[in-house]
Amino acid sequence: MGRVWQSEAACGSSSLPGVLTVSTVNVNGLRAAAKKGFVEWLAATRADVVACQEVRASPDSLPDQLAGPQGWYAAHADCSVKGRNGVSVYSRLELEAVRVGFGEPEFADSGRYLEVDLPGLVVASLYLPSGDVGTARQDEKERFMKAFLPYLAELRGKAESQGCEVLVVGDWNIAHAEIDLKNWKGNRKNSGFLPHEREWLGRVFDEAGYVDVQRRLDPEGPGPYTWWSYRGKAFDNDSGWRIDLICATPGIAEKCTSVVVERAESYDKRWSDHAPVTATFDWSAACA
Template sequence: MRIITLNANGIRSAERKNFFLWMQAQQPDIVCLQETKAQLHQLDSDVFCPVGYHCYYHDAQKKGYSGVAIYSKKKPTEIIEGLGWPDMDTEGRFIEARFGNLSVISLYLPSGSSGEERQAIKFSFMERFMPFLMAWGKNGRDYIICGDWNIAHKAIDLKNWRGNQKNSGFLPEERAWMDELLTSGHWLDAFREINQEGDQYTWWSNRGQAWAKNVGWRIDYQIVSAALKDKIKTTSIYKDERFSDHAPLIVDYDL
């Protein structure tokens, strides 16, 4: 099973940069998108529900903002939109597709980079989300949580880690939260199960020459149930083309 996750930074923009042509060539079983920045009525072209896929969107109420989506070759047994939190569900940050005992989630965790108010919202999301994660880790289901978590976990996960220790995305509290998650015994970072190398990033600022010089952050993940450890087979970050300020993260599973 091949799963691709991408923060599209605008699905219509990604389409103009030939994301869907590339996606179809990859023949993924499931695609998780974040930051679609569109509402369903704006996506009336057939390209936004690719041939051969069941397509599900959870949009933000605010136009041109946030939004998540899942495409799947196999029809899910159930789709769940939102976490039951009105403040975050109106921003379109969570959609879950269930396939029997497997849940695949497209998650867009809030960014705090725009200021203290949004950082407080991010911390609130994290505080509320952790109990969900711990409960899911114990409930017997298998989970693959794809998406933009807006946190670089360790120094290896961003180029300029020394200079970013007081910046959103690499704050001590955020990294400690990821530590708690990934040392709980319930969850794994699928990419790091396969690839322990440095200079592996999924997001680059549009400022300066960040992309050209590979001055990036690894903030996009597939976080999976510990029971799936031996099912993770290959992983890669696709950078030959640029569809967004993020790069697609590809993981193949023996599922």
Template sequence: MRIATFNVNGIRATQRRGFDDWLASRGCDVVALQEVRCPVPLLPDGVFRDYHLTYDAGQTAGRNGVAVLTREAPVAVRSWGAGVLVRAPGDSHVELREHAETGSLARELKAFAAEGRYVEVDLADHPLTVASLYLPKGGLPAHLQVPGRMREKPDGGARYERKMRFLRGFARHLTATRRAAAAQGREFLVMGDFNVAHTRLDVKNWRTSQRSEGFLPEEREWFGSILSPRSLVDVVRRLHPDVDGPYSWWSWMGGAFDRDTGWRIDYHLASPRLAKAAIAGGTDREASAAERLSDHAPVVVDYDLPPVGASTGLRSPG
């Protein structure tokens, strides 16, 4: 079973660069998308080909938006927002389903519920729950903000604090969701743009990045706290334990892509048994900067996963 995650940085722009060809040629069974950044009525016709679409666009036009593409219609859909688009291939009908109430969220996540940052589905053809996440980028804490040395206007640490609130709530959400999947005999996979590089292997210029958002000590500590052999496993790092990268994001500026000055911030985090079923994976890095579909590259993993009805040997949730 081939599963991918891809921050498209705007589906309409990525389509113009060749997203359709990538999707048609890659043969994925499931694709998680982030930063779709498109109101439902403006989704390009046919861009998702013969996939079923589950999409939380959020309520801010041109921002965020997460989706999951599946070969079969999912048997269940859950989101933090009030409405989720569920659409069959070739269907122009807009069906907005109401799902998870914000009251069921960790309190830190309620402020993010309408932003289109998280959606999850239960697959019909495999015993698996799949989630797509777009985690806030954040910013620097106040003591690291130096006017004139920042690309963005200093904010006294507001963006940093907002991200840290998200991280605290999301850690609890992951535990609850993973255990709920296990209780139903399903494996769990959360994919997407976490906007955190975990270790020195995940950033090309790690020495100069230690005071940058996305590689701050407290962000890296949080990321490590959600991983363990009994909870969630970083699948690509398990497949490539000692290599730099493989990176999944490069700035558009300064020739970063050509020099491979990248960050690994897009992940597959899987329940342990599913992680052990991963047989190959990495990033679909384009051959040249001119061929890039997005500032991110797709992260694609092949799993040897049994279909519905087969025993997974899943133990009680930890």
């Protein structure tokens, strides 16, 4: 089992609010993001829960304002390889339980998956591996996908039996459809848009039973994109990918009232190559 670190002090609530707001963002290095604006964003956000990916720092190496910010409970799962991966969850609500990994030994210490329990809700922060065709990284990605799909189905079934809902949020590193990336024709043979990867993500929806809440509200697209390469004019031209997803079990997905991609106003105001994705749920109606 991988290592998990949880903050002990926060001023939060032990029950879910009537309207629940959840954000996810790949920070592309938490300490670097903090120097560029993440700390200010976290202080200003109205989100009740914030999931972060690609933290790339051990919890004990983070300053207090990142390890356990005032007003937040925090849980972190780092990678056994220093400076790689890492996922976190910040919550204004008290965490009932924290779990790291999804039972697959190869990825137990990889810093790619972290679950927290809130009253009636499981929130998971996911950083699915990226890859390059024909490399060991792609092989790792596909092993992760193979093991993760049945776990997702199991997680949903277990939650349903307990009267709970599930949100699996984060960087999925796969664009599902042509409307999910600007240059889809040029990426048909690249990792992240390979036919079998797209089919796998479709199985997350069709077989495991999760709902992409962005596409439920906006089925037509294109975008909105959530990641833009730092190279060239990708951000300025909005030549991006929609790979940061909030996937929900059907009960809470039906109560999602909005999803917003918090795209920076300009290139120089970015603190990551990804933008936060923020969803709002009418949780009181979900529990009625």
